[in-house]
Structures are given as structure tokens and as C-alpha cells.
Amino acid sequence: MVEGELRRLLDTRPLEGELYRPDRLLKAMRHGVLNGGKRLRPFLVLETAALFEATDDTAALRVAAALECIHCYSLVHDDLPAMDDDDLRRGKPTVHRAFDEAAAILAGDSLLTYAFDIVSAPETAMPAEAKITLVNRLARASGMGGMAGGQALDLAAEGSSLSEDETLRLQAMKTGALIRFACEAGAVIGGAQDADIERLGEFGAAIGLAFQLADDLLDLTASSEAMGKATGKDAAAGKATLASLHGIDWTRQQLRGLVAQAEDILEPFGERADTLKQAARFVAERQS
Numbered sequence: 001m002v003e004g005e006l007r008r009l010l011d012t013r014p015l016e017g018e019l020y021r022p023d024r025l026l027k028a029m030r031h032g033v034l035n036g037g038k039r040l041r042p043f044l045v046l047e048t049a050a051l052f053e054a055t056d057d058t059a060a061l062r063v064a065a066a067l068e069c070i071h072c073y074s075l076v077h078d079d080l081p082a083m084d085d086d087d088l089r090r091g092k093p094t095v096h097r098a099f100d101e102a103a104a105i106l107a108g109d110s111l112l113t114y115a116f117d118i119v120s121a122p123e124t125a126m127p128a129e130a131k132i133t134l135v136n137r138l139a140r141a142s143g144m145g146g147m148a149g150g151q152a153l154d155l156a157a158e159g160s161s162l163s164e165d166e167t168l169r170l171q172a173m174k175t176g177a178l179i180r181f182a183c184e185a186g187a188v189i190g191g192a193q194d195a196d197i198e199r200l201g202e203f204g205a206a207i208g209l210a211f212q213l214a215d216d217l218l219d220l221t222a223s224s225e226a227m228g229k230a231t232g233k234d235a236a237a238g239k240a241t242l243a244s245l246h247g248i249d250w251t252r253q254q255l256r257g258l259v260a261q262a263e264d265i266l267e268p269f270g271e272r273a274d275t276l277k278q279a280a281r282f283v284a285e286r287q288s
């Protein structure tokens with residue numbers, strides 16, 4: 001469903017109010033989006049919305065796709081020479097490699113902007129108040145106090161060591177904020193009460209942290225499997241992560257604790273939350 005929606009949204013036909021969709025820009029955007037991502041964040045939007053038996057899941061699907069556009073923009077920009085300078089993403093050439101840097105910058109800009117278009121558009125069937133809430137929360141999760149700010153902290157920290165609290169804050173911003181938003185968004189779309197929106201936000205924060213720890217663990221095990229050769233991306237960049245500071249066993253234990261915490265948070269939803277509980281386990285145990 002998410003793939004189909006993303007394909008539809010990145011069609012060549014201009015929308016009302018758009019003059020023309022430049023072919024090369026659109027191709028660069030499609031390259032950055034339609035390239036086999038796990039679609040974890042859209043999945044979380046859809047599953048959390050389903051907890052509240054939202055009557056119209058086309059709205060949830062559009063918000064889910066909008067969020068994936070922002071995630072993909074962040075990856076396209078993160079891969080740029082000025083940031084991580086990566087040649088491959090999801091096993092394929094990065095957008096600046098397949099096209100050029102200017103195209104990658106503009107594709108990222110257009111994906112970020114398009115996300116807010118998608119959420120606010122009349123086609124997204126939901127009460128205006130809920131739409132404003134989503135636009136506002138999405139902006140905060142993506143911007144200087146969220147993902148982009150986390151990326152800035154990460155770049156600034158290169159070559160220096162952060163305290164554990166600083167590392168946790170950086171991660172909550174850089175990767176956690178969008179995952180948290182995904183879970184809150186489902187609740188907002190489902191018309192949940194504030195307490196439940198907050199509860200789902202806490203669930204998102206727990207699995208966001210687990211997501212990052214699992215990423216660090218993958219990095220760390222890649223390094224140690226190469227018998228001390230720093231092949232993991234962070235290890236290669238000389239970056240300390242919580243996993244590299246505390247070791248593999250500590251990280252696995254933290255992951256188990258976070259999954260238990262995430263499952264506890266969902267307890268009031270009973271069996272309806274089983275898929276989300278599975279998602280929490282998937283996030284913590286993922287191998288890619």
C-alpha cells in the first residue's frame with residue numbers, strides 16, 4: 001500500500017497549482033524514494049492509526065507516505081559529499097552519484113516540501129484541526145529541534161566525545177524524532193485522546209532508541225567480526241556510540257529492556273497492539 005501511494009504521489013502529472021514537474025528532478029526524487037527501503041515509519045503510522053479504528057485509512061496512508069518522503073530526503077542529503085559522502089544507499093548508487101549533487105539537494109528539498117503538501121492537501125481527509133496538529137508536529141520532528149538538529153549535533157561532535165546524556169539527546173533528535181512522530185501521528189489520525197497520543201509517543205521514543213542501539217550494534221558487530229578492523233561506518237569514522245562504549249552484551253540487554261518497556265506501554269490496547277509489539281521486536285533484532 002505504501003509503495004503504491006508513493007508511486008502515485010511521484011507521478012509525472014502535475015497537481016493543481018503546480019506548473020510542471022521537471023523530468024530530471026522527478027527522476028532524482030523517485031530514485032531517492034522508490035528504492036527498496038523498509039518503510040518502517042509508514043508502517044508505524046498505519047499500525048498506530050489502526051489501533052484507534054480510524055474510519056478512513058486513505059488519510060493515514062497519505063500521512064505515512066509524507067513521512068517516508070521526509071525520511072528519504074534526510075537520507076539523500078545525509079549521503080551528500082558535505083555530509084557522509086556515500087556512494088551506495090539501499091544497495092544502489094546514491095542520488096548524487098546517479099545524478100549529481102545539485103539534483104540530490106533539490107530532490108531532498110522537494111521531498112521535504114512535498115511532505116507538507118501531502119499532509120495539508122484537501123485530498124487528505126481529516127478534520128482541519130488534526131491536520132494542523134500533524135503539520136506542526138511533523139515540522140518540529142524534522143527541523144532544528146528534531147532530525148536536522150540531531151544531524152547538526154552529530155556533525156559538530158565529530159572528533160570529540162559526548163556524554164551519555166548528550167548522546168541520548170542527539171539520537172532522540174536525529175533518528176528518534178521521526179519514529180516518535182510516526183506513532184503519535186497514527187493516534188492523531190485515529191482521533192485519540194491526548195493521553196493516548198502521549199502513550200504512543202512514549203512507545204515511539206522507546207523503539208526509536210532501540211532502532212538506534214540496534215544500528216550501533218550492527219556497526220559494532222561488523223567491526224568485531226572483521227577482527228578489530230574498523231569496518232562499521234561509525235567505527236570507521238572513529239565515532240563512539242553507546243554500544244561501542246558499553247559493549248555488545250550491555251547493548252543486547254538494553255534492547256531487551258526497551259522492547260519490554262515498549263510492550264508494557266501497549267498493554268492497555270490488548271491484542272489489537274500485537275503487530276506493534278512484533279514491530280518493536282523487529283526493530284531491536286533487525287539485521288539490516
Ligand code: GRG
Nearest residue numbers: 037038039040074077078147148151174175215
Ligand atoms: C540530512 C537533515 C538530515 C538528516 C539526516 C536520519 C539521518 C539524519 C541520517 C541517517 C544516518 C543514518 C544512516 C542513521 C542510522 C539510522 C538510520 C536513520 C538508518 C536508516 O533508516 P532505515 O534503516 O532505512 O529505516 P531504510 O533504507 O530501510 O528506509
